[in-house]
Amino acid sequence: MTVQFRRGLSLIEVVVALFLVGIAVLPLIPVFSQSYVFASRQVDQETAIKIAEATANQLMSVPFDFLNTAPPGSQMNLRYEVPNAPPVNITMPLSWGAGAVNGSASFKIAQTPFTVGVASHRLYDASVSPMVFQYYDTLNSQVASYVCTDDFLQLDVTITYTPGKVPIVASLTTCRANMTQ
Amino acid sequence: MIVLLLSVALLAFLGVLFTRTVSQRGTHSTLEDQAKALLGAKALLQAAIYKYRVLPSDFFRIKEEEGDPIKQNTLYQAWVADFDASYASSPARAIQDSVPGITDIGLATWPSIVNFSKPGMQYKQDFMRVRTYAVYNGFRKEIEELVELHVTQ
Numbered sequence: 001m002t003v004q005f006r007r008g009l010s011l012i013e014v015v016v017a018l019f020l021v022g023i024a025v026l027p028l029i030p031v032f033s034q035s036y037v038f039a040s041r042q043v044d045q046e047t048a049i050k051i052a053e054a055t056a057n058q059l060m061s062v063p064f065d066f067l068n069t070a071p072p073g074s075q076m077n078l079r080y081e082v083p084n085a086p087p088v089n090i091t092m093p094l095s096w097g098a099g100a101v102n103g104s105a106s107f108k109i110a111q112t113p114f115t116v117g118v119a120s121h122r123l124y125d126a127s128v129s130p131m132v133f134q135y136y137d138t139l140n141s142q143v144a145s146y147v148c149t150d151d152f153l154q155l156d157v158t159i160t161y162t163p164g165k166v167p168i169v170a171s172l173t174t175c176r177a178n179m180t181q
Numbered sequence: 182m183i184v185l186l187l188s189v190a191l192l193a194f195l196g197v198l199f200t201r202t203v204s205q206r207g208t209h210s211t212l213e214d215q216a217k218a219l220l221g222a223k224a225l226l227q228a229a230i231y232k233y234r235v236l237p238s239d240f241f242r243i244k245e246e247e248g249d250p251i252k253q254n255t256l257y258q259a260w261v262a263d264f265d266a267s268y269a270s271s272p273a274r275a276i277q278d279s280v281p282g283i284t285d286i287g288l289a290t291w292p293s294i295v296n297f298s299k300p301g302m303q304y305k306q307d308f309m310r311v312r313t314y315a316v317y318n319g320f321r322k323e324i325e326e327l328v329e330l331h332v333t334q
Contacts, residue, residue, distance in 0.1 A: 025195070028192075045212075045213075049212050135256075136239075138256070146235065173279060174221070179231065
């Protein structure tokens with residue numbers, strides 16, 4: 001009868017090894033929480049940009065006068081598709097003030113509050129500083145100018161969100177011509 | 182030995198996690214820059230479409246001068262000057278200035294025309310593909326739209 005001996009680990013060896021591993025890993029634990037903070041912040045940042053893009057796109061389908069002069073009762077209906085959640089539908093009243101048409105609305109997506117701000121002002125004002133196009137007048141053989149009779153709007157979309165204590169702002173800008181005629 | 186292997190594996194996992202976290206930081210600014218460039222291109226597209234709508238016959242005149250390249254180029258240069266931001270008074274410059282950070286903006290391609298006009302028609306009814314671009318913080322984005330042109334002859 002033969003007896004085989006297998007070399008094992010004593011309890012003290014295991015405890016010392018775990019202690020050494022613990023010392024090595026302990027400073028790295030904040031990486032986990034930092035990663036979580038970055039990931040959740042990035043989701044909010046991407047959501048803010050997507051909201052700004054969606055708002056800018058929907059501004060293209062609002063009646064031009066609403067964004068140019070904001071007659072009484074002007075408003076725009078905004079709809080945002082949210083993954084794994086019902087879409088967000090809000091109505092944003094538009095009003096004239098400080099040389100621009102302004103609108104603002106607030107809502108929450110996944111516990112993060114977002115505020116959408118819209119400002120529309122005339123990059124070219126047809127009655128004051130109209131947009132002028134060049135073309136070649138073949139009848140008179142010279143470059144001629146066409147003075148536009150419509151306003152040309154600059155649209156600024158601002159998204160303010162507060163994932164923590166400090167509000168963060170994302171903004172996008174585009175323009176819109178009057179295509180109604 | 183086993184503890185050593187586990188420790189190495191754990192450290193490698195943490196290293197990968199940390200590296201990926203750091204690399205994610207720049208993703209947001211990339212997305213925002215691309216969105217700004219795209220909306221800049223869309224702004225110029227609005228001006229371009231508006232011009233083709235208010236001066237359609239003059240645009241067609243450029244296409245009709247295909248037999249005379251010098252004259253056609255003269256007409257073309259006069260037309261596209263509005264979409265060249267290097268001209269201080271052009272609409273393209275005004276749009277570029279309205280979005281700080283846009284370094285270049287313009288017509289990406291000369292509009293191609295899908296010709297639906299037929300001989301004997303009293304009008305021209307064609308479709309034109311307009312494509313504009315904008316560059317924001319090194320990111321170039323293009324956008325195009327099909328525009329219907331209707332010119333009574």
